[in-house]
Amino acid sequence: MSDASAAADGDAPDADESDNGSFTLWDQDAVKLTTLVIGLFALYLLGGYLLGYGTRQQLASIGQLSVLIGVFAMLALALNLHWGYTGLFNIGIIGFMAIGIYATAVLSKGAATAEPAAGSTGGFGLPLWMGIIGGVIAAAIFGGLVALPALRLRADYFAIVTVGISEIVRFTLLETEIQKVQIAGYWTGLGGGSGLILDFDPTDRFLEAFGLMDAYIGFSDTLGEQLGVGSNPKPIFDTLLYGLILFVFLIGFYMLLQRTGNSPYGRVLKAIREDEEATKSLGKDTNRFKIKGFMLGCALMGLAGILFYAEQGAITPDAFRPRLTFYVWIALIIGGAGSNTGSVAGGAVFAAFLFRGPIFFKNIVQNTFDSLDAPSTFGQAVSPITGADPIPLVAYTIDNMGQLQLVLMGIVLIYLMHNRPEGMFGHRKEPASPIRLQDRTQPKPAASAAATDGGRDQGGTDDE
Amino acid sequence: MGVSGTYDRGRELFVEDPIRAVIIVVAVVLVLDGVRQLAVGATQFSELGVMLKDGLMRGLFFGLAGIGLSMTYSILNFANFSHGDLITGGAFGGMIATYVIAGGFGSEGDIGSLMLLGSGATAIALALVIDRLVYKPIRDRSGITLLITSIGVAFTLRYLILFVFDGSRRGVTQSGAIPTVDIPAIDGTVSLNLHELSLVVVAVGLMAGLHFLLQRTKLGKAMRAMSDNEDLARITGIPTERIVTYTWIIGAGLAGVAGYMFVIWNGTLHWFQGWILLLPIFAAVILGGIGSIYGAILGGLVIGLTMSISIMWLPSGLTRAAAFFIMIVVLLVRPQGIFAGRATA
Numbered sequence: 001m002s003d004a005s006a007a008a009d010g011d012a013p014d015a016d017e018s019d020n021g022s023f024t025l026w027d028q029d030a031v032k033l034t035t036l037v038i039g040l041f042a043l044y045l046l047g048g049y050l051l052g053y054g055t056r057q058q059l060a061s062i063g064q065l066s067v068l069i070g071v072f073a074m075l076a077l078a079l080n081l082h083w084g085y086t087g088l089f090n091i092g093i094i095g096f097m098a099i100g101i102y103a104t105a106v107l108s109k110g111a112a113t114a115e116p117a118a119g120s121t122g123g124f125g126l127p128l129w130m131g132i133i134g135g136v137i138a139a140a141i142f143g144g145l146v147a148l149p150a151l152r153l154r155a156d157y158f159a160i161v162t163v164g165i166s167e168i169v170r171f172t173l174l175e176t177e178i179q180k181v182q183i184a185g186y187w188t189g190l191g192g193g194s195g196l197i198l199d200f201d202p203t204d205r206f207l208e209a210f211g212l213m214d215a216y217i218g219f220s221d222t223l224g225e226q227l228g229v230g231s232n233p234k235p236i237f238d239t240l241l242y243g244l245i246l247f248v249f250l251i252g253f254y255m256l257l258q259r260t261g262n263s264p265y266g267r268v269l270k271a272i273r274e275d276e277e278a279t280k281s282l283g284k285d286t287n288r289f290k291i292k293g294f295m296l297g298c299a300l301m302g303l304a305g306i307l308f309y310a311e312q313g314a315i316t317p318d319a320f321r322p323r324l325t326f327y328v329w330i331a332l333i334i335g336g337a338g339s340n341t342g343s344v345a346g347g348a349v350f351a352a353f354l355f356r357g358p359i360f361f362k363n364i365v366q367n368t369f370d371s372l373d374a375p376s377t378f379g380q381a382v383s384p385i386t387g388a389d390p391i392p393l394v395a396y397t398i399d400n401m402g403q404l405q406l407v408l409m410g411i412v413l414i415y416l417m418h419n420r421p422e423g424m425f426g427h428r429k430e431p432a433s434p435i436r437l438q439d440r441t442q443p444k445p446a447a448s449a450a451a452t453d454g455g456r457d458q459g460g461t462d463d464e
Numbered sequence: 465m466g467v468s469g470t471y472d473r474g475r476e477l478f479v480e481d482p483i484r485a486v487i488i489v490v491a492v493v494l495v496l497d498g499v500r501q502l503a504v505g506a507t508q509f510s511e512l513g514v515m516l517k518d519g520l521m522r523g524l525f526f527g528l529a530g531i532g533l534s535m536t537y538s539i540l541n542f543a544n545f546s547h548g549d550l551i552t553g554g555a556f557g558g559m560i561a562t563y564v565i566a567g568g569f570g571s572e573g574d575i576g577s578l579m580l581l582g583s584g585a586t587a588i589a590l591a592l593v594i595d596r597l598v599y600k601p602i603r604d605r606s607g608i609t610l611l612i613t614s615i616g617v618a619f620t621l622r623y624l625i626l627f628v629f630d631g632s633r634r635g636v637t638q639s640g641a642i643p644t645v646d647i648p649a650i651d652g653t654v655s656l657n658l659h660e661l662s663l664v665v666v667a668v669g670l671m672a673g674l675h676f677l678l679q680r681t682k683l684g685k686a687m688r689a690m691s692d693n694e695d696l697a698r699i700t701g702i703p704t705e706r707i708v709t710y711t712w713i714i715g716a717g718l719a720g721v722a723g724y725m726f727v728i729w730n731g732t733l734h735w736f737q738g739w740i741l742l743l744p745i746f747a748a749v750i751l752g753g754i755g756s757i758y759g760a761i762l763g764g765l766v767i768g769l770t771m772s773i774s775i776m777w778l779p780s781g782l783t784r785a786a787a788f789f790i791m792i793v794v795l796l797v798r799p800q801g802i803f804a805g806r807a808t809a
Contacts, residue, residue: 089608089611149792149796150792150795150796152796152799153795153796153799154799155607155608156542156543156607156608156611157750157795157799159543159611160543160743160746160750160791160795161791161792161795163743164743164746164747164788164791164792165788165792167743167784167785167788168785168788168789171781171782171784171785172782172785174781175779175781175782176779176781177779326615326619329612329615333612377630378627378628378629378630400627403623403626403627404623404627406619406622406623407619407620407623407624407627409616409619410615410616410617410618410619410620410621410623411616411620412616413612413613413615413616413619414598414613414616414617414620417602417609417612417613417616418598418601418602418613421605421609
């Protein structure tokens with residue numbers, strides 16, 4: 001992991017930075033992504049306007065949407081490192097997220113030295129930032145433990161092993177024997193089936209860490225009054241601020257992975273994806289590269305998991321079913337595996353249209369037709385069809401949008417695999433070299449190639 | 465030979481294959497501890513008998529359901545993640561058939577066999593429609609593309625079932641009224657009821673029938689040829705598309721029947737039953753060696769027995785984890801499975 005980030009910080013110049021002049025503004029990936037996200041926000045504001053939302057609801061809706069976009073885009077980016085770059089078919093994402101947030105919870109929950117009441121546990125009382133670092137490290141180490149043996153396997157076996165491991169993680173979290181244990185005088189544990197209460201609010205901790213709490217409360221009060229948000233504006237602004245924090249993390253993820261992808265290290269990963277045997281024959285220790293790549297991706301999944309669940313106030317093992325893993329896969333496939341820009345776009349589109357969209361649509365329809373009484377079972381909904389009365393079935397459909405949403409996701413996945421397996425941004429031509437080959441006039445390439453791996457111990461990594 | 469020869473072989477094993485050696489040691493320790501538990505009385509013989517019986521039932525189910533998965537894996541070359549939801553679909557189809565038949569002809573009629581047909585037919589119909597719409601257009605793509613597509617199919621199918629049949633866990637058998645015999649064990653009895661017996665009869669019967677089909681009929685020969693080498697099979701004039709259709713019919717039919725027998729044995733039916741069972745079935749198929757019918761049956765028995773016997777050492781919540789763990793260990797030690805290299809034989 002450290003090697004990987006070292007390589008990421010290396011001298012490989014960013015393809016986009018090298019020559020801005022010969023590109024129009026639209027060719028910049030950042031511009032595309034910003035436009036996409038702003039467009040999605042606008043769409044939701046329009047939907048809210050149709051629903052007759054007040055300012056408060058509009059802000060809340062935008063806040064929730066940005067949190068979801070941030071989380072899914074981050075997860076898709078991390079998965080892209082596994083699947084898009086290295087060709088590792090990981091369908092155990094949720095397991096690594098669970099490890100991350102549970103480690104954070106155990107480390108950062110308030111310390112309990114006396115035995116807590118039934119159904120609750122304490123933690124080690126460390127500051128949240130230490131808990132987060134601990135969670136990320138735990139996810140990375142767990143990823144390494146999984147990868148060490150599993151990387152020898154074929155892609156489809158690897159898939160089955162990873163989903164099996166994510167289920168083993170969930171069963172372990174459910175286990176009552178480690179629900180509450182005493183370690184070094186502290187009462188802690190994983191909470192079993194009832195889960196853990198997270199007694200830290202990441203937004204508050206963030207503000208407190210920078211000493212901005214008072215200023216923030218004053219600010220949100222005045223701004224809330226001006227916008228007419230109503231009483232107690234803090235939760236609304238909290239969500240917005242948290243969305244903003246997630247976007248900052250997302251930019252960090254993107255830059256890290258973009259750098260990693262363009263680094264000599266990332267090129268070896270891509271080579272492994274294309275043909276592992278050939279890469280081996282060039283003298284690369286492909287297993288070491290794969291393990292490092294896998295661990296880095298797992299660490300990022302752990303971090304995304306921490307950021308996703310920390311804000312929710314409580315976690316239960318039930319939240320860590322394999323379903324979420326497949327959400328991330330759908331996001332990545334929409335965006336296009338192999339492209340970081342595509343991963344972010346896919347995460348945003350997934351969050352806006354497939355994850356939140358159907359529920360939003362349901363709200364709009366139910367708001368518009370107040371009198372829509374949905375029958376409670378499918379049978380009652382279908383039987384009037386014989387009398388040419390489709391309304392009950394439509395009402396039932398709208399009412400059960402949460403289930404149909406997943407049917408829709410499945411169909412989208414099938415459609416994409418049939419018609420556009422490369423997604424929105426996949427299989428774009430990537431220059432094999434980190435510098436633009438058209439710029440032959442500059443006397444740089446040789447020097448740059450030498451500098452790229454000069455002084456860095458990358459296990460024999462070098463340029464083409 | 466003698467002691468020194470054995471010693472040398474033992475040392476060789478430890479040096480050359482430490483993982484396998486560790487597994488052997490762990491297995492020996494567990495067996496010895498099991499014997500100790502029986503001797504001390506921590507586990508009674510009758511309890512062990514019940515565990516073995518449960519494991520056998522589960523194993524037969526995994527084997528029966530795994531055959532279809534194994535066949536599609538070897539003949540169509542992809543891991544079908546929607547197989548579990550075919551099982552659920554079959555079970556619900558069987559339930560509907562029961563409902564309709566019992567409503568039409570009264571519950572006294574011999575509806576058991578008809579329900580079996582209903583569940584098998586539902587699963588077959590589902591599989592054929594899905595194959596036609598989803599898999600056929602992308603038949604020539606890579607196994608991974610098909611795998612991802614099958615995840616999409618699984619989602620669609622599972623949540624359509626939820627949409628239609630809601631999320632309740634329904635009891636489908638009349639408990640208490642099932643004829644039961646008590647088989648004496650050393651310090652107690654092991655009871656065997658009619659549902660369990662019918663699971664054994666149906667599973668063993670279908671497995672034997674499939675054995676006959678694969679070994680003695682032209683269709684079976686063609687299937688084995690196709691799983692060996694599809695291009696070669698096509699060149700020799702085997703109608704590959706028709707064989708694919710038969711593969712789905714057999715695999716899905718067995719899955720549907722297995723789902724129905726599981727529901728009868730288990731007594732409850734709910735919408736994500738098949739998905740939960742899919743991973744142990746995968747474990748069974750991989751354990752036995754993909755493409756091998758006997759491997760799937762044997763792997764199913766091993767996984768089933770592991771899940772019920774591991775309770776002697778593990779807390780009850782972790783028995784499923786133990787089955788997955790066995791699968792992972794097998795993948796690491798012998799990724800080709802027990803019946804390796806004998807495709808569909």
